[in-house]
Amino acid sequence: MDIQKIGVIGAGQMGNGIAHVMALAGYDVVLNDISQQALDAALSAIQKNLTRQASKGKIDQAEVDAALARISTTLTLADVGKTDLVIEAATERETVKQAIFEDLQPHLLPHTILTSNTSSISITRLASRTDRPERFMGFHFMNPVPVMQLVELIRGIATDEATFSACHAVVEKLGKTAASAEDFPAFIVNRILMPMINEAVYTLYEGVGSVKSIDESMKLGANHPMGPLELADFIGLDTCLAIMNVLHDGLADTKYRPCPLLTKYVEAGWLGRKTQRGFYDYRGEVPVPTR
Ligand code: CAA
Numbered sequence: 001m002d003i004q005k006i007g008v009i010g011a012g013q014m015g016n017g018i019a020h021v022m023a024l025a026g027y028d029v030v031l032n033d034i035s036q037q038a039l040d041a042a043l044s045a046i047q048k049n050l051t052r053q054a055s056k057g058k059i060d061q062a063e064v065d066a067a068l069a070r071i072s073t074t075l076t077l078a079d080v081g082k083t084d085l086v087i088e089a090a091t092e093r094e095t096v097k098q099a100i101f102e103d104l105q106p107h108l109l110p111h112t113i114l115t116s117n118t119s120s121i122s123i124t125r126l127a128s129r130t131d132r133p134e135r136f137m138g139f140h141f142m143n144p145v146p147v148m149q150l151v152e153l154i155r156g157i158a159t160d161e162a163t164f165s166a167c168h169a170v171v172e173k174l175g176k177t178a179a180s181a182e183d184f185p186a187f188i189v190n191r192i193l194m195p196m197i198n199e200a201v202y203t204l205y206e207g208v209g210s211v212k213s214i215d216e217s218m219k220l221g222a223n224h225p226m227g228p229l230e231l232a233d234f235i236g237l238d239t240c241l242a243i244m245n246v247l248h249d250g251l252a253d254t255k256y257r258p259c260p261l262l263t264k265y266v267e268a269g270w271l272g273r274k275t276q277r278g279f280y281d282y283r284g285e286v287p288v289p290t291r
């Protein structure tokens with residue numbers, strides 16, 4: 001199947017990154033959100049990140065302009081239906097994602113492939129609520145999307161081979177690498193990464209280390225580019241908690257229980273960088289540890 005036009009639902013940090021890389025690879029992109037403010041913020045983030053790539057000599061100004069010209073934005077979900085491939089990148093809540101697919105269904109072309117950028121929710125369950133489980137799969141990018149090489153491709157129980165091949169070809173055109181994962185809670189990357197982040201929060205909760213010493217230990221002692229608490233703030237603490245809950249519920253194993261301190265930060269609305277406060281406070285010149 002020849003994919004040319006891609007719909008992206010959700011203009012948050014994942015959605016704007018996905019629109020960015022798709023447009024740069026030559027696809028026409030329709031970016032949708034329920035908030036005009038989110039769409040405006042996404043376009044300015046995309047422009048800033050493309051310009052950053054141009055200033056590093058990775059792309060030229062003509063490519064920046066062409067990529068921006070390929071992106072249109074809309075508040076109307078129906079506009080996303082008339083595309084070859086839809087990537088849903090809305091909030092990591094199953095009820096939200098289900099409602100989006102339900103509202104979108106009457107507007108789809110017969111051949112449109114539906115995918116979700118979910119980091120943990122069952123693809124098979126999301127697919128089963130649509131009219132096309134065979135043309136539904138997981139298309140999971142890593143943050144920051146323009147920089148990270150990996151895309152996880154997750155087949156639901158009903159996903160057909162043509163759908164998988166079409167999505168695989170898109171990943172190749174992006175110049176990224178696809179890893180195929182089975183549809184079990186949190187797939188591969190988050191099945192391994194989130195328990196590590198959760199354990200870092202337990203390490204903080206139990207007083208084994210401070211925010212600074214935990215992050216420094218993993219950066220300097222394990223060569224991670226970011227410490228686990230800094231990374232949690234970068235991903236979003238609400239997303240980290242949602243993924244731990246999916247692991248805990250889906251695998252029914254207490255080793256995945258979310259740390260109460262992670263829950264407390266989320267209850268406080270301290271969700272990390274996006275709310276300017278998480279394990280670090282980002283409101284000043286430099287991030288300051290909150291514990
Ligand atoms: N768009 C375009 N380019 C970007 C960018 C963006 N949004 N963010 C960073 N870059 C580029 C920079 O321009 C820079 O380019 P050069 O190498 O050409 O100089 C490069 O990326 C590195 O950036 P910086 O120099 O600003 O900063 P850094 O060296 O500290 O790296 C980082 C930043 C790439 C984010 C690095 O810290 C890192 O790899 N962190 C870990 C990220 C990670 O683990 N992501 C996965 C999260 S899990 C996930 O996403 C799955 C999920 O479902 C939750």
